[in-house]
Amino acid sequence: MAEESQSVLQLPPSSAAGGEGLTDVSPETTTPEPPSSAAVSPGTEEPAGDTKKKIDILLKAVGDTPIMKTKKWAVERTRTIQGLIDFIKKFLKLVASEQLFIYVNQSFAPSPDQEVGTLYECFGSDGKLVLHYCKSQAWG
């Protein structure tokens, strides 16, 4: 992704940033074609547990954000929030000008480099981590 090198940070209108929206910026993130990525797999066949590599995540839409047909996912513990955001954006086919936020406890946005495994330890219950996601428009 080309870096902006302006001296005054006047953010470009959303149309200008359109082509770069889905660039993979996290080194941990593979670029999955949803939903075939091994790091994020649908279904409940993997029981969540402390020693398991993957944790169960239940994704819930907020506001007028599209609802994912598959809501429950087994995700590797080391997957970051940014990686999950990228995955959901691709899955929902959001355009580059739309941003997605993920929340724990319905109100707190973890840092993009936070690992889901850590979030599961802190906020998981009943064997799963509930995350809310919300779409936002970027306005020019």
Add this chain to the structure above:
Amino acid sequence: MEEDEFIGEKTFQRYCAEFIKHSQQIGDSWEWRPSKDCSDGYMCKIHFQIKNGSVMSHLGASTHGQTCLPMEEAFELPLDDCEVIETAAASEVIKYEYHVLYSCSYQVPVLYFRASFLDGRPLTLKDIWEGVHECYKTRLLQGPWDTITQQEHPILGQPFFVLHPCKTNEFMTPVLKNSQKINKNVNYITSWLSIVGPVVGLNLPLSYAKATSQDERNVN
């Protein structure tokens, strides 16, 4: 279309007080600074970072919720004795300041920030931008805010960079409405800062998210 969520100034101050209370519990060094006539005020946090990109001590920015010693203590040591300074000899230390003020015109909180070297030289916005983590740059370019501008701090009268508040309601409203559906007490400041903070290099430890739940059980 959902009705926008605004907060009044008293509510803002109450949320800030709760936020600072938790900050004190975890050693995150946020403070409340009243204005001269004490009619209003703002929240403030200072942290130090080495310019070469590695963080010496990230006050309150640990994503694993660890409590760090305030950086000010390390800087009180004589330079010769400080091992950390030794490894950072070729780099420069930058002081970041984050202020959370209330905007009467927009009826939302606003994030003011600035950075300077220890000798007082201010960083340009370009310098600050270069210090922002790559994944946050993407968010900044795509997020629901259109500009960072430089403005005079309403209370201090000094130039600060400001994340423009005009879109704040648009990304806060869906989240608040959703939480209210289950009667969840949400600290607006915590929620808002968790979203806008990383954009300018400010991360909140996860324990703030849990603090909200605890406050529910200790209703004032």
